[in-house]
Amino acid sequence: MEFLTQIIIAGIVIGSIYSLVALGFTLIYKSTGIVNFAQGELLLVGAYVCLHLTVSYQIPFIFSFLITLIFMFFFGFLIERVFLRRMIGEPIISIIMLTIGLSSLLKSIVQIIWGTDTRTFPKIFSHEPVKIGFLNISMVYIFALISIAIFLGIFSYFFKTTKTGVAMRAVASDQQAALSMGIDVRRIFALSWAIAAIVSTVGGVLLGNINGINTSLSQFGLKVFPVVILGGLDSIIGAIVGGIIIGVLENIVGGYIDPLVGGGAKEVFPFVAMIIILLIKPYGLFGTVKVEKV
Amino acid sequence: MLSIKNIEVVYNDVILVLKGLSLEVQEGNIVCLLGSNGAGKTTTLKAISGLLRPDNGDITDGEILFMGTRIDRKDAAEIVKMGIFQVMEGRRVFKDLTVEENLIAGGYTRTKGEISEGIEKVYTYFPRLKERRKQLAGYMSGGEQQMLAIGRSLMAKPKLILMDEPSLGLSPLLVKEIFKIIKQLNEIEKTSILLVEQNANMALSFSHRGYIMENGRIVLDGDRDYLLANDDVKEFYLGVSSGKKSFRDVKHYRRRKRWLS
Ligand SMILES: Nc1ncnc2c1ncn2[C@@H]1O[C@H](COP(=O)(O)OP(=O)(O)O)[C@@H](O)[C@H]1O
Ligand SMILES: [Mg+2]
Numbered sequence: 001m002e003f004l005t006q007i008i009i010a011g012i013v014i015g016s017i018y019s020l021v022a023l024g025f026t027l028i029y030k031s032t033g034i035v036n037f038a039q040g041e042l043l044l045v046g047a048y049v050c051l052h053l054t055v056s057y058q059i060p061f062i063f064s065f066l067i068t069l070i071f072m073f074f075f076g077f078l079i080e081r082v083f084l085r086r087m088i089g090e091p092i093i094s095i096i097m098l099t100i101g102l103s104s105l106l107k108s109i110v111q112i113i114w115g116t117d118t119r120t121f122p123k124i125f126s127h128e129p130v131k132i133g134f135l136n137i138s139m140v141y142i143f144a145l146i147s148i149a150i151f152l153g154i155f156s157y158f159f160k161t162t163k164t165g166v167a168m169r170a171v172a173s174d175q176q177a178a179l180s181m182g183i184d185v186r187r188i189f190a191l192s193w194a195i196a197a198i199v200s201t202v203g204g205v206l207l208g209n210i211n212g213i214n215t216s217l218s219q220f221g222l223k224v225f226p227v228v229i230l231g232g233l234d235s236i237i238g239a240i241v242g243g244i245i246i247g248v249l250e251n252i253v254g255g256y257i258d259p260l261v262g263g264g265a266k267e268v269f270p271f272v273a274m275i276i277i278l279l280i281k282p283y284g285l286f287g288t289v290k291v292e293k294v
Numbered sequence: 295m296l297s298i299k300n301i302e303v304v305y306n307d308v309i310l311v312l313k314g315l316s317l318e319v320q321e322g323n324i325v326c327l328l329g330s331n332g333a334g335k336t337t338t339l340k341a342i343s344g345l346l347r348p349d350n351g352d353i354t355d356g357e358i359l360f361m362g363t364r365i366d367r368k369d370a371a372e373i374v375k376m377g378i379f380q381v382m383e384g385r386r387v388f389k390d391l392t393v394e395e396n397l398i399a400g401g402y403t404r405t406k407g408e409i410s411e412g413i414e415k416v417y418t419y420f421p422r423l424k425e426r427r428k429q430l431a432g433y434m435s436g437g438e439q440q441m442l443a444i445g446r447s448l449m450a451k452p453k454l455i456l457m458d459e460p461s462l463g464l465s466p467l468l469v470k471e472i473f474k475i476i477k478q479l480n481e482i483e484k485t486s487i488l489l490v491e492q493n494a495n496m497a498l499s500f501s502h503r504g505y506i507m508e509n510g511r512i513v514l515d516g517d518r519d520y521l522l523a524n525d526d527v528k529e530f531y532l533g534v535s536s537g538k539k540s541f542r543d544v545k546h547y548r549r550r551k552r553w554l555s
Contacts, residue, residue: 163398163409170388170399176348177386181450182374182403 005135007255008248013141013210015247016148020203021220022227022239023155024196030172030234031192033092034084037099039200040221041106046072046201047208047217048114051121061124065205069198076197080190088189103221111215120212144206151202152240155195159236168192172234226270229277232284242285246270295321295486296342296378296454301356301366303334303341305349311337313510314356319454319488324480326489326497329507335490336383338507339456342488343380344370360454375403377453381460383490385443389432393423393442396431400446409449416445419475437468444475454486455479461493469493473500498522 025039049071053064083102087095125139159165170178171188179185207217227246231238254266277285296319303312311334319325329335340346341353344365358366365373388396397416401409417424420441426434431442440460447455457476461469477500479485491497498504504521506514514526521527 160395163402163406166391166395166398167402169391169395173388173390174386176345177382177388178399179348179370180343180345180374180380180382180386181400181446182371183399184371 002134003255004252007251009135009137009141011248011251012244013144013247014251015244016145016240017203017206017243018220018223018227018247019240019243020148020151020199022224022231022243023152023236024199025224026228026231026234026236026239027168027192027199028196029228030236031168032084032189034099035092035096036196037096038079038103038106038221039196039224040218041103041110042072042076042197043200043204043207043220044110044213044215044218045075045106045204046197047204047213048110050201050205051119051208051213052114054121055119061121068201068205072197072201073194076194077190079197080193084189084193085186088186103218107215107218116215118212118214121209124209140209144210147202147206151199155199164188164191223270226274229274229284238284246273249273295319295361296488297359298338298342299357299359301341301358302354303337303346303351304354305351307352311351311510312341315507315510315512316356317505317512317515319486320503321486322480322484323502324476324487324489324500326491326494326501326504327507328491328494328497328504330492333507334510335507336458339380339458339488339490341366342373343378343456344368344373345380345382371403374450374452377451378456379447379450379452379454380456381443381447381458383458383462385436385439387431387434387439387442387446389430391431392428393431393434394427396442396446397423397449400449403450408451412449412451416448419448419478420445436463437465437471440464440468440472441475444472444479448479448483452485454488456488456490458490459492460489461491461496469496473497476500494527 021039021043024042025036028034028036028039046068050064050068053059053067054061057064059067079102083098084095087098125143129136129138130142159169167178167183168188168191170181170183171185175185178188203220204213204217207213207220223246227242228239229242230246231240231242250266250269253269257265296317298315298317300314300316301312302310302314304310315334315338317325317327317338327335327338337346337351340349340351342358342360342365346352347369353366356366357364360373360376360378363376365376365378368376388399391399394413397413398409401412404412417427422438423441423445426438431439434442444455444457444460460472460476464472473496476487476489480487489497489501498518498521501518503517504515505512506521506527514521514524516524
């Protein structure tokens, strides 16, 4: 029982990080129609920038985290401006190829600058687990859950009540109609990339604090696919719920099946689940059936 | 206030749709643009509002002036800011946004204060929208969606509204209601309106002037009473004569029109 609860808590933490990354992915997909294969690399870049600021410049973690978020906002913005803007109207397959190219490029740049060894954040959180009832939860998990909750709160406020947030959803809903009310659709595209970079960065920094970072962290970007297939490609709530479900199930599989088969089940589980879901429901479990704009 | 001079519009670099179209909207007027399916009415509106680009359309000749400024090279956002707002065909409400969020989106070019004022104003015109303010627009009836689409246009405080077939798919009763509101907007808000319709009878009776277009050109124009009394209009658009006209008759009509002018 104790074991299962611990597994579930760890699953919720990792799962909510999947949620963040999937949120970024869905945001770009919804507003621009682009399937972003470089989502994991945004996470990677964000995590390394924050690590670099913290370790090399000795900036207190909280500040380097905030500086990184600002930096990544502009980084996402810039990627859209430089690479994707000129692709508007080009065939969707070319755009997908471009994001695949971008993912390799970003990953190589990170390797060139920071190498391939695993690096860790300086210990910010004490290792003493906190006792809540009969549970022992590590500080870093609590920090992760709280920051994710804060970010999701900020984003839901942004999308529900601010003019720009509503405009972003309007663009996702009907691009030409949005254009007809004077909404600057290009700016919204760039903003989607900027926000996607931010949420991925939050995920990357949290992961870095939990497990340390190396370039294989970018594989988190691929985990996004089972998550969004479960949650529906175009649903933000779906991305969040899907992330947590996949995280928890994956950890349960890891805890109970991996010892039996000698490992590997945990890693492959989300993709097996994805294939099964696709075979049954080609648009994902909660996705809309209509094919989005080309 | 709006003056279109001899514009040509081409889609995909090859399909010539507007072939030297000219049209004027006087300040304070409701002007209707009538014509059968495929005549180029929607294209005309999109040429004005800068929405041709996403459809791969281009204005290749002529010019469009609004309050003395050329707008045919401007993009959609600039044109909205100058005071032209298009209510697109098929209403195009944001289905997964609430009624109020749709209105906020409509006020994108306006300040926060103007947006809250605008929302209140829209609710006085359409109390039904106020009742449904938290509801997703996609779950509303066709009539309510049309009201929302018109309300959304008010949010931008336009000087000129371009309306593309607001009566499409609505019951006769609702059509009347919508036209009454259009009239009110014109009288109370002093908004000029360019109204595209296939429902010629109703549209003409609510308009000051009308244009009739065929195949990318204006074939006839005049004030309401002139058009309502015109035999050709009666025959082809008001459905007064008996029997449907064949395509050949329409062609004949056009030939005659050119000879007349
Ligand atoms: N995006 C487009 N690409 C190519 N041709 C188009 C496009 N939109 C409209 N057309 C063509 O232009 C002509 C006029 O269309 P439209 O302006 O929609 O007419 P109306 O609104 O009067 O029914 C039609 O023949 C239509 O097929
Ligand atoms: Mg039309």
